[in-house]
Amino acid sequence: MVRDLNVHFHHGGQFVDDNGTYVGSFKKNKCDYDVCGYFEIVDLVTKLGYIEIGEIWYDFAGQLKPLTDDFAAIEVANWARTNGKVDVYVVHPITQPDFVNMDEAQPEPMAQNENEALP
Numbered sequence: 092m093v094r095d096l097n098v099h100f101h102h103g104g105q106f107v108d109d110n111g112t113y114v115g116s117f118k119k120n121k122c123d124y125d126v127c128g129y130f131e132i133v134d135l136v137t138k139l140g141y142i143e144i145g146e147i148w149y150d151f152a153g154q155l156k157p158l159t160d161d162f163a164a165i166e167v168a169n170w171a172r173t174n175g176k177v178d179v180y181v182v183h184p185i186t187q188p189d190f191v192n193m194d195e196a197q198p199e200p201m202a203q204n205e206n207e208a209l210p
Contacts, residue, residue, distance in 0.1 A: 094124050098119075098167075098179055099119055102183075120135050124168055124172060129158065145184040147180070149177055
């Protein structure tokens with residue numbers, strides 16, 4: 092019986108059309124069949140260096156399905172065991188960095204008394 096499952100993670104990119112074409116990075120990973128659940132898969136994704144995950148999808152017989160819980164993870168594990176591998180796609184949320192306006196961030200210097208000059 093196969094215990095180590097081949098999970099192919101497609102990450103760092105995005106779907107570019109309605110046909111499920113994903114452009115991004117690729118990483119092969121192993122997952123133990125006996126403990127392969129939703130949170131184990133999320134842990135493997137975070138080990139790729141991602142803090143935030145928007146969505147996780149998997150290819151099941153040519154159809155993309157969302158990986159949202161342990162029931163889907165069981166289907167992922169069974170598909171990988173039956174077919175030798177499973178493709179998992181990670182969609183990351185679009186984030187914008189926070190910018191601080193330095194003019195607003197630093198308070199105006201105040202003179203101790205009205206006769207004192209400001210720097």
